[in-house]
Amino acid sequence: MQATSNATTLTASRSGPERVWREAFAGAWLADWRERRRDWRVALVLALGLGLAASAALLAALDLDRARSARAAAASAESERWIHQGSKNPHSAAHYGVYVFKPLPTLAAIDPGVEHYVGTSVWLEAHKQNDMVYRPAADSAGADRQFRLTPALVLQVLAPAAMIFLGFGMFAAERERGMLPALRLNGAPLGALAVARGAVLLCLALSMSLPAVLAIALLKWHAGSAEPLVDSATRAALFGAGYLVYLATWAALVTAASAFAPTMRAALATLVTAWTVLVLVVPRAAVELAQSAAPLPSVHALRQAIEDQLGMPDDPAEADRHKRQLLAQYGVRQVSELPVNWSGVTQLRSEAHGNAVFDRHYGPLFDAMGAQDRAIALAGWLSPAVAIGGLSSRLAASDNASHLAFVQAAEHHRRLMQERLNTDLAHHPDRGGVKYEAGEALWRSIPPFRFSYPAVDGAQLFMRWLLPLLAGLAIALALARVALRRLRRGSVK
Amino acid sequence: MTRTLALVRYDLRSLLRERGTLVLLAAALLLAWYGLFEGARFQRHTQAAQQAAAAQEGGARDAAVKLAARYFANPDSPEFASLAYYRTPVDVRGYAFRSHVGFASLPALPGAAFAIGEADIRPATVRVRAESMESVRTAAEIEHPARLAIGRYDLMFFVVYLWPLVLLTLTASVLTQDRESLRLRSLLLQGVGSERILLVQAGARSLFATALLIATVSGAALLSGAIAADAAGLGAVASWAGIVLLYSAFWSAVASAVCACCANRMSAAFAGFGLWLLFAIVVPAALDVAARVQAPVPPRERYVQAMRDALDQVNANRSASLARFYDSHPEWKPTRSAPGDVASSVSRLHRAQELERTMLGVEREFALAEGARSALFEHLSMFSPITLANAAFAALAGNDHARHRHFIGEVGRHQHRLRDWFQDAIQRAALGDEQTRCARTCLGGYGFRDFERVPRFAASSALSAAPDLPARAWMLLAWTGGFAALALAALAHERRRQRR
Numbered sequence: 001m002q003a004t005s006n007a008t009t010l011t012a013s014r015s016g017p018e019r020v021w022r023e024a025f026a027g028a029w030l031a032d033w034r035e036r037r038r039d040w041r042v043a044l045v046l047a048l049g050l051g052l053a054a055s056a057a058l059l060a061a062l063d064l065d066r067a068r069s070a071r072a073a074a075a076s077a078e079s080e081r082w083i084h085q086g087s088k089n090p091h092s093a094a095h096y097g098v099y100v101f102k103p104l105p106t107l108a109a110i111d112p113g114v115e116h117y118v119g120t121s122v123w124l125e126a127h128k129q130n131d132m133v134y135r136p137a138a139d140s141a142g143a144d145r146q147f148r149l150t151p152a153l154v155l156q157v158l159a160p161a162a163m164i165f166l167g168f169g170m171f172a173a174e175r176e177r178g179m180l181p182a183l184r185l186n187g188a189p190l191g192a193l194a195v196a197r198g199a200v201l202l203c204l205a206l207s208m209s210l211p212a213v214l215a216i217a218l219l220k221w222h223a224g225s226a227e228p229l230v231d232s233a234t235r236a237a238l239f240g241a242g243y244l245v246y247l248a249t250w251a252a253l254v255t256a257a258s259a260f261a262p263t264m265r266a267a268l269a270t271l272v273t274a275w276t277v278l279v280l281v282v283p284r285a286a287v288e289l290a291q292s293a294a295p296l297p298s299v300h301a302l303r304q305a306i307e308d309q310l311g312m313p314d315d316p317a318e319a320d321r322h323k324r325q326l327l328a329q330y331g332v333r334q335v336s337e338l339p340v341n342w343s344g345v346t347q348l349r350s351e352a353h354g355n356a357v358f359d360r361h362y363g364p365l366f367d368a369m370g371a372q373d374r375a376i377a378l379a380g381w382l383s384p385a386v387a388i389g390g391l392s393s394r395l396a397a398s399d400n401a402s403h404l405a406f407v408q409a410a411e412h413h414r415r416l417m418q419e420r421l422n423t424d425l426a427h428h429p430d431r432g433g434v435k436y437e438a439g440e441a442l443w444r445s446i447p448p449f450r451f452s453y454p455a456v457d458g459a460q461l462f463m464r465w466l467l468p469l470l471a472g473l474a475i476a477l478a479l480a481r482v483a484l485r486r487l488r489r490g491s492v493k
Numbered sequence: 494m495t496r497t498l499a500l501v502r503y504d505l506r507s508l509l510r511e512r513g514t515l516v517l518l519a520a521a522l523l524l525a526w527y528g529l530f531e532g533a534r535f536q537r538h539t540q541a542a543q544q545a546a547a548a549q550e551g552g553a554r555d556a557a558v559k560l561a562a563r564y565f566a567n568p569d570s571p572e573f574a575s576l577a578y579y580r581t582p583v584d585v586r587g588y589a590f591r592s593h594v595g596f597a598s599l600p601a602l603p604g605a606a607f608a609i610g611e612a613d614i615r616p617a618t619v620r621v622r623a624e625s626m627e628s629v630r631t632a633a634e635i636e637h638p639a640r641l642a643i644g645r646y647d648l649m650f651f652v653v654y655l656w657p658l659v660l661l662t663l664t665a666s667v668l669t670q671d672r673e674s675l676r677l678r679s680l681l682l683q684g685v686g687s688e689r690i691l692l693v694q695a696g697a698r699s700l701f702a703t704a705l706l707i708a709t710v711s712g713a714a715l716l717s718g719a720i721a722a723d724a725a726g727l728g729a730v731a732s733w734a735g736i737v738l739l740y741s742a743f744w745s746a747v748a749s750a751v752c753a754c755c756a757n758r759m760s761a762a763f764a765g766f767g768l769w770l771l772f773a774i775v776v777p778a779a780l781d782v783a784a785r786v787q788a789p790v791p792p793r794e795r796y797v798q799a800m801r802d803a804l805d806q807v808n809a810n811r812s813a814s815l816a817r818f819y820d821s822h823p824e825w826k827p828t829r830s831a832p833g834d835v836a837s838s839v840s841r842l843h844r845a846q847e848l849e850r851t852m853l854g855v856e857r858e859f860a861l862a863e864g865a866r867s868a869l870f871e872h873l874s875m876f877s878p879i880t881l882a883n884a885a886f887a888a889l890a891g892n893d894h895a896r897h898r899h900f901i902g903e904v905g906r907h908q909h910r911l912r913d914w915f916q917d918a919i920q921r922a923a924l925g926d927e928q929t930r931c932a933r934t935c936l937g938g939y940g941f942r943d944f945e946r947v948p949r950f951a952a953s954s955a956l957s958a959a960p961d962l963p964a965r966a967w968m969l970l971a972w973t974g975g976f977a978a979l980a981l982a983a984l985a986h987e988r989r990r991q992r993r
Contacts, residue, residue, distance in 0.1 A: 052775065059782055070792035077798050081805075099797050114638035117614070119631075121797055133631040134793035137614050137641065139863055145610060145644065145883055149778035161770055165763070265759040269662070272766050276658060281524065284646035287639050288531050298542040299635045300596070300620065304549055311580055311591075365635070372637045389643070400638050 017189075024188035028196035036200065042166060049162045049208045053154045057109075057211035060150055061219050064109040068223065071101040071120070079448045087437040090421040091347055097125030100413065100449045102132070102406050103228035105397045106219045107239060110212045111152035113398025116140075122407070124414035124449075126421075127310070127350065129358040132407060151212035152392060155243055156385055157279050159205045160250040164271040167201045167251070170194075170258035171487055172267040180487070190484050194259065198251040198480075205247045228397070231455040235395040238461070242395070245469050246388040252476035259483035278383040286379030286386055293375035294368035302361060309357045319349065341436060344426030351418045358411070366404050373400055380468035387472065391465035397453040405454055413449045420446050497689065501697040508698060514663065518702065521659045525710050528651035532890075533606040533719035535647070539617050542634070546596040546618045553594035554944050557582035561942040568933055576934070579838065584934040585922045585941035586838040589915040595621045597629075597907060597950035599900045600957045602891030604729030606719040608649035610883075610892030613641055619901075621908050621950060623915040624845045629904050648710065649886040652737055653879055654773055656706070657744040660699050661765035664748035667694040669758045687984050691749050692977070699745035707734045728959055732889050736962065739969045740882045746976035747772075753983035776877045783873055788866035796859060803851035807844055818843050825920035829927055839923045842916045867894065875968045885966035900956060907950045914948050 036042045078098050085096060101121045108115055119132025147153055169176075171194075174183055183190070216236075220227075229235060254271060261267035297305075326338065326345065335342045380387030393399035421442070428436040508514050564573055564583045578584040582592035599617040619632040644650065668691050670676075681687060711730045714720040720730055747768055755761040807814070812833030818840075819826040827835055837844075849856075874880040887893035918941070926938035934940050 055782060059785070067792065070794040074794035074798050078801070081801060099801070101794060114642045117638045117641035120793055131631070131633070134796070135633065136793070139790045139793070145649070145887070146777035146781065146880065147774045149782050153778070158770075158774065165767070263759070265762055268759065268762050268766070272658070272762075276655065280654060281646070283643050284650065285527070287637065287643050288646045290637065296635045296637065298545060299616070299633065300542065300546050300549060300618065302635065369637055373639070376639060403638065
């Protein structure tokens with residue numbers, strides 16, 4: 001396996017350890033780079049990787065662009081529809097409602113996270129906190145239990161595999177061919193060789209991220225400044241840094257395994273096993289086990305509980321007291337004599353009652369999902385793939401927490417709408433048996449729904465994902481150091 | 494034959510003498526059991542949700558019967574002072590649009606614990622409302638979305654993705670080790686052909702490991718109750734074992750081809766992992782891409798807008814469409830008021846039907862696009878053994894897309910029956926109310942107590958029948974044959990090269 005071996009011959013200078021190290025590094029880098037450039041297998045792996053990465057980036061960019069255009073057009077049409085709905089009773093307008101659509105940040109093209117599995121829009125209407133509907137997965141063709149080609153898949157799953165292919169023989173090949181004594185004798189620090197070879201490996205893996213970077217740049221250029229993030233630059237920087245740390249971790253792991261293993265086969269077996277466990281098994285097992293952290297109710301049980309409580313009128317004694325208070329306040333004896341619209345007052349009460357019911361049920365549900373998020377993130381200490389997956393989707397605003405932020409903002413907007421409509425209704429009693437009707441001025445007074453994902457919580461980001469990711473890198477580097485020491489001092493076989 | 498058996502015995506004995514093999518098999522079995530556990534846990538939750546839904550439906554009906562008995566015995570009782578017609582079951586309008594609780598559940602198949610398949614994306618229980626299919630179309634069970642996005646860890650995942658790695662590891666040394674140790678020539682001189690060594694050893698190792706997997710997993714499934722220990726359960730176990738054997742045979746053939754082509758174990762491991770990546774990740778992802786590009790589905794945002802437009806149109810044409818409606822149903826036509834003046838609670842089902850009629854073209858467009866994508870994906874699946882295996886396991890468990898589509902079709906027909914039934918009840922009640930108007934909900938008017946006669950969903954026997962192995966699964970045999978032929982061709986080529 002020439003693709004994975006490096007026969008490096010160096011003439012080390014004796015003028016200073018640092019200079020020796022630098023020269024050894026530069027020489028090893030050049031030698032490794034030259035050798036890999038000549039190797040057709042490296043070209044094959046890279047061509048395949050780049051081809052996949054380019055396809056994934058292109059497809060993701062097209063998908064995102066299409067989804068954004070469709071959502072922008074639909075949001076604009078809804079806004080127009082709302083304003084031009086004509087004269088009607090505010091409560092009828094409240095039932096007419098509006099649909100709002102979830103905005104997609106550019107980074108979601110690289111890591112679509114949960115976007116395929118959550119609804120894209122929600123109907124904001126009177127009396128109901130509706131669920132988000134029309135999950136893209138519902139329109140898929142049965143491919144959902146397979147790997148979907150996305151730039152995140154390429155970077156999180158395929159790039160480490162390519163690094164294993166390209167690097168498992170980094171030192172194991174020299175040991176297997178009996179060249180280890182020569183490597184020890186040539187005077188170049190093994191650490192410098194390892195760093196150089198690891199860096200070449202990292203650069204090759206990073207080249208697979210180029211199509212994604214290009215896609216991002218194109219999307220940003222196409223979208224202009226319409227980004228639903230308040231901190232897109234910070235997110236992009238952390239996004240890049242996160243993937244750099246992740247791939248560097250794999251470069252260190254490959255170096256460690258190759259330096260430690262007695263044969264190339266053993267190095268390959270170790271790395272494939274590690275890849276399978278860390279990238280395939282742990283992330284899935286983590287999301288399964290997280291269910292136990294905070295079980296979720298069934299949708300029908302949740303809806304029934306909400307309907308039961310909504311169906312119960314709020315405290316009749318309290319309603320009666322409120323009515324009497326209002327009658328006394330205006331010095332009238334009957335509701336029909338009130339200078340305010342009793343229907344509007346009732347709707348305000350009804351919405352307040354409904355909001356309390358929704359908060360009572362959706363609050364614990366969202367808390368349980370948050371608890372599962374935290375449980376999943378704990379697995380980041382076991383697998384860098386879990387840590388980078390969580391970090392990447394949080395920064396791309398395509399994770400569960402960002403989705404819930406949108407859901408809550410949409411619900412907040414619904415309540416604002418209902419409040420304005422019902423208040424207006426309450427202020428305008430029916431005259432002469434004719435129901436009050438509002439017009440465009442009222443519809444326009446309700447601002448259109450605009451949503452920006454909140455700025456990332458730096459401390460949470462660090463503790464949940466960056467720290468495990470950095471710890472993974474530190475452990476991988478420590479393993480590489482131990483393996484190199486063994487390579488330097490241990491048996492040559 | 495004796496020589497072959499001796500070869501098998503010798504090979505398996507030396508394989509099992511290696512500690513690494515035992516560790517690998519033990520780890521594989523633990524992972525398989527864990528997959529079974531998660532599949533069974535999901536199935537338990539699904540069944541619990543179905544039972545809860547059935548209990549909710551029955552409980553709501555019983556409560557409605559009791560309430561109706563009390564109400565119609567004494568409607569003036571103080572407990573009914575604040576009764577609102579739109580949310581009480583004793584009024585047919587309140588019952589049809591709010592209080593009626595009806596669910597449709599997809600029956601679980603005996604092998605459900607073997608694969609979650611698409612059951613977490615397409616719920617097995619849906620609420621059916623008289624007004625429209627919207628609640629069915631947008632139904633989704635509460636799941637943490639990361640679980641859906643990352644994918645489930647179930648037995649299907651283990652067998653389809655991890656088991657091939659185990660088989661490739663176990664078989665990577667077949668022939669290659671003999672080549673490395675230069676023992677192959679002596680074996681050939683003893684009259685044992687390299688074809689026989691390759692096929693017998695690769696086959697025996699795969700078969701041994703697969704038999705172990707099948708025996709332990711089946712035993713665990715039956716003993717733990719994940720699969721019922723009855724005829725249907727045993728049939729599901731047998732079908733699952735058949736698919737596992739078929740799929741293992743494919744990977745065994747792949748391993749044979751790899752070992753025939755590679756000079757040493759290292760190259761074989763390298764090539765094996767490369768092929769696994771190709772088949773497990775790259776090819777299925779490429780199929781998905783091809784289906785998405787070749788058969789795009791219009792964005793759902795457009796559907797939402799079409800629905801809003803249609804609703805505006807239906808509202809604007811209310812009087813005319815109601816006039817047409819009552820012309821075609823003179824038996825329900827109000828005698829004292831104009832058709833356009835009927836209450837919205839009476840015309841609500843008609844409005845839903847009008848909306849459906851207006852949306853027909855858009856619905857058809859989306860259905861055709863989705864059908865075209867599914868058909869294309871199914872057609873392309875023959876190029877991906879992983880997709881074929883996934884489809885076979887999901888079909889065996891009854892958690893596949895096609896069965897769910899069938900279920901939704903039945904739900905749709907039930908919903909039409911339900912709507913027609915309520916339409917008749919509401920229109921007759923409106924006529925009755927028009928003729929003998931009563932101050933509060935009363936029998937002869939909108940009063941309602943025929944809860945037992947409201948149509949209920951019953952899944953057809955086809956949905957409960959044990960599934961056949963999807964015809965396309967047999968394509969795995971063709972793939973197996975192809976790789977076996979490749980292995981033999983590689984050996985023949987090697988022999989020719991050695992002769993030269």
